[in-house]
Amino acid sequence: MNIDDMVMVSIDDHVVEPADLFEKHFPKSLMDQAPKLTANPRNPEVQAWQFQGTVVGSSGLNAVVSWPKEEWGMDPTGYAEMRPGVYDMNQRVRDMDANGTLAATLFATFPGFAGTHLATLPDKKLSLAALKAFNDWVVGEVPGTHPGRFIPLGIIPFYDADESVKEIHRLAAMGCRSISIPETPYGVGDGYPDFKSGHWDPIFKACVEHNIVVSLHIGGGMGLVKRPEAFNLDDMLVLTPLISTIAATDMMLSGAFQKFPDLKVAMSEGGVGWVAPWLDRLERHIVNQSWTGASFLPKGMSPTDVWKKNFLACYITEPSGLNNRERLGIDTIAWECDYPHSDSTWPRSPEVLMEEFVAAELTDEEIDKVTFENAARFFGWDPFEHTPREQATVGALRARAKDVDVSETSKEEYRRRYELAHS
Amino acid sequence: MNIDDMVMVSIDDHVVEPADLFEKHFPKSLMDQAPKLTANPRNPEVQAWQFQGTVVGSSGLNAVVSWPKEEWGMDPTGYAEMRPGVYDMNQRVRDMDANGTLAATLFATFPGFAGTHLATLPDKKLSLAALKAFNDWVVGEVPGTHPGRFIPLGIIPFYDADESVKEIHRLAAMGCRSISIPETPYGVGDGYPDFKSGHWDPIFKACVEHNIVVSLHIGGGMGLVKRPEAFNLDDMLVLTPLISTIAATDMMLSGAFQKFPDLKVAMSEGGVGWVAPWLDRLERHIVNQSWTGASFLPKGMSPTDVWKKNFLACYITEPSGLNNRERLGIDTIAWECDYPHSDSTWPRSPEVLMEEFVAAELTDEEIDKVTFENAARFFGWDPFEHTPREQATVGALRARAKDVDVSETSKEEYRRRYELAHS
Numbered sequence: 047m048n049i050d051d052m053v054m055v056s057i058d059d060h061v062v063e064p065a066d067l068f069e070k071h072f073p074k075s076l077m078d079q080a081p082k083l084t085a086n087p088r089n090p091e092v093q094a095w096q097f098q099g100t101v102v103g104s105s106g107l108n109a110v111v112s113w114p115k116e117e118w119g120m121d122p123t124g125y126a127e128m129r130p131g132v133y134d135m136n137q138r139v140r141d142m143d144a145n146g147t148l149a150a151t152l153f154a155t156f157p158g159f160a161g162t163h164l165a166t167l168p169d170k171k172l173s174l175a176a177l178k179a180f181n182d183w184v185v186g187e188v189p190g191t192h193p194g195r196f197i198p199l200g201i202i203p204f205y206d207a208d209e210s211v212k213e214i215h216r217l218a219a220m221g222c223r224s225i226s227i228p229e230t231p232y233g234v235g236d237g238y239p240d241f242k243s244g245h246w247d248p249i250f251k252a253c254v255e256h257n258i259v260v261s262l263h264i265g266g267g268m269g270l271v272k273r274p275e276a277f278n279l280d281d282m283l284v285l286t287p288l289i290s291t292i293a294a295t296d297m298m299l300s301g302a303f304q305k306f307p308d309l310k311v312a313m314s315e316g317g318v319g320w321v322a323p324w325l326d327r328l329e330r331h332i333v334n335q336s337w338t339g340a341s342f343l344p345k346g347m348s349p350t351d352v353w354k355k356n357f358l359a360c361y362i363t364e365p366s367g368l369n370n371r372e373r374l375g376i377d378t379i380a381w382e383c384d385y386p387h388s389d390s391t392w393p394r395s396p397e398v399l400m401e402e403f404v405a406a407e408l409t410d411e412e413i414d415k416v417t418f419e420n421a422a423r424f425f426g427w428d429p430f431e432h433t434p435r436e437q438a439t440v441g442a443l444r445a446r447a448k449d450v451d452v453s454e455t456s457k458e459e460y461r462r463r464y465e466l467a468h469s
Numbered sequence: 470m471n472i473d474d475m476v477m478v479s480i481d482d483h484v485v486e487p488a489d490l491f492e493k494h495f496p497k498s499l500m501d502q503a504p505k506l507t508a509n510p511r512n513p514e515v516q517a518w519q520f521q522g523t524v525v526g527s528s529g530l531n532a533v534v535s536w537p538k539e540e541w542g543m544d545p546t547g548y549a550e551m552r553p554g555v556y557d558m559n560q561r562v563r564d565m566d567a568n569g570t571l572a573a574t575l576f577a578t579f580p581g582f583a584g585t586h587l588a589t590l591p592d593k594k595l596s597l598a599a600l601k602a603f604n605d606w607v608v609g610e611v612p613g614t615h616p617g618r619f620i621p622l623g624i625i626p627f628y629d630a631d632e633s634v635k636e637i638h639r640l641a642a643m644g645c646r647s648i649s650i651p652e653t654p655y656g657v658g659d660g661y662p663d664f665k666s667g668h669w670d671p672i673f674k675a676c677v678e679h680n681i682v683v684s685l686h687i688g689g690g691m692g693l694v695k696r697p698e699a700f701n702l703d704d705m706l707v708l709t710p711l712i713s714t715i716a717a718t719d720m721m722l723s724g725a726f727q728k729f730p731d732l733k734v735a736m737s738e739g740g741v742g743w744v745a746p747w748l749d750r751l752e753r754h755i756v757n758q759s760w761t762g763a764s765f766l767p768k769g770m771s772p773t774d775v776w777k778k779n780f781l782a783c784y785i786t787e788p789s790g791l792n793n794r795e796r797l798g799i800d801t802i803a804w805e806c807d808y809p810h811s812d813s814t815w816p817r818s819p820e821v822l823m824e825e826f827v828a829a830e831l832t833d834e835e836i837d838k839v840t841f842e843n844a845a846r847f848f849g850w851d852p853f854e855h856t857p858r859e860q861a862t863v864g865a866l867r868a869r870a871k872d873v874d875v876s877e878t879s880k881e882e883y884r885r886r887y888e889l890a891h892s
Binding site for chain 2: 115116117118119230232233237240242243269270271272274275276277278279280281283284285287288291292295296299317318319320322323324325326327328329330331334335336337338340342363364365366367369370373388389
């Protein structure tokens, strides 16, 4: 297969909420209490969201795309410095074209990847209004404005099972294909119920009813692994994939798949390399440690069976990740772009992927599975409903994005362009 | 290769200290303050070590070998119930014969795998005396009594760098090939200095001077990963390999290999599957996240170079673990038996290994590397010094152990035999 013939669907990208999101989508009657942009106390030159007495801005690492590496970091950042595709979905689609990305899911920033920031605020009525405003935009508006370019993914008020179920029904009616929930809820804030607690059962039930995928993105679990004081961000960045192993273990051992045999779980941003040794360990565990009497598997199924039926892993770049594809099943591996975060391979994702496909000797059939078929099947989403395959390829998408500047661009230059455009 | 022709050296087995260890090896002048066996407060029928006002016994999972699975568990256990090979080194060698194991390392139980229990006790003079008594037995006595059957591995008073260096010199003079230190010292007790702190530098220096391997066995780090209350032992057993990833990351990023380019680190009980994705992540990290300015690699070396030169991984059984052997390097993979713990494959280790070798299509040369050559080279230990190769094979060792009963045997039956033998 040529790079130009690949079809690429990412199940993990991110969006910084546009400045007018809440003006447009927050209930009119509560507008004076809506999230509002204010000066970031850590750097008054950039914005932050003020809501319910808290102020939360974007961190540089949440929006590094196309900045020179010297400018990467944890400093707060604002719209003027960001590549417009980070928050402007017209520009985003053009950036996707430039990378040959047919479609993507969008995880929230200000609300938290899984709505965790909103969950920790005191006024749950206002938090719910903000959550619905975000969903109305990200699920109700964006995918329809750009047909065939986004797999709709929403968030729920996960701390309240009844409200969550209502929101899942509402999201499903809007065509939503996935919800993002905290991968390790007991690690969020003061601790929310874990997957074994029963709290999540009505939520999982509603997801199964609508064939909605539960996406577990690394985020809230980062604090679960105690680090020594002297170690720093490098240490944490290297260890992030561990959180997927922890979250998948929690989910597998919770018994959720006994109760909901059709529950689908996508592991976001953990890579794929951890899956084979984890399955080896689980398979041995249920035989060798049978004395514990653990019961978490649906009747007649092994951990590997459950993995193959109920899980989807994804990776950004991982040269050795495909070597064990027979062990975990090629049908359980998908690609993610992670635009605009620091791990992303944008705008060279097709080249990075193909180099790894060639090294691992994937067949054309396997390549199609990894780049789009598995994601489409698992999320119940037809990639060619709005875009015929010949117009959905890397080659076709890039052909119409020749004018998109993908070169390294400094914050200062983005600021200059932003001021020009807004003056 | 036939199973009978394999040579097997384990770099991770365990010993429960014999009842007379401290009588024989504790300083006479302090004998009234030596560790003494007493009734275990959790079960007065079994023993526990009383020392410095604390009472610590063995947990069932530390000695399950040949018990029926129904009898496995965390309950306290004592000598009468255990398979004698757990604590009696004459019987141990016969059990090793029955499994075709030529040689093994012995990790401590009462002192802690890495001396961590002794470290947390108040009287450091007494703790040091107990530690030296253990070393005098496990390094000074056992390997000499059974030539060629044990790779000598000791413990150090790691909380005191000066005393540790002295003990390393003393151990080296006794022929010691490895020391066991806490894999995540900041997770032990109230927290000891991490590998970056400088505390360990004189210790690492002394190890390099004597070509002594630093063994990092999973244990103290288990508490680093916060678990939800409702999850149980299964959850923790499945997740244990994560601790090796954490410990190896701490060691790699500490800069220890810049300071001590010849430092050797053996990762005990973490398996091998985690290594390939971890190396992929590290390789990408140093390029993609170069903005952090992290400096931890020796000049001109990549993380993979450091892994191949300075690390050794080992596994018990892991069917997919060998598929990525080209990525991490076949020379970095060793076998461990884990006798008498619950993960052990004893007495069928050769059969379990061979099945996995065949599935992964290992050559005879690769099999030799995994089963003994890598361990022997890394630990600087000649497997055939005391045993010619033709007498060191699985077939030869098993031939002389035909009378060893390896069948499942209940605690009650062991107790009956013990009482017979001691009446």
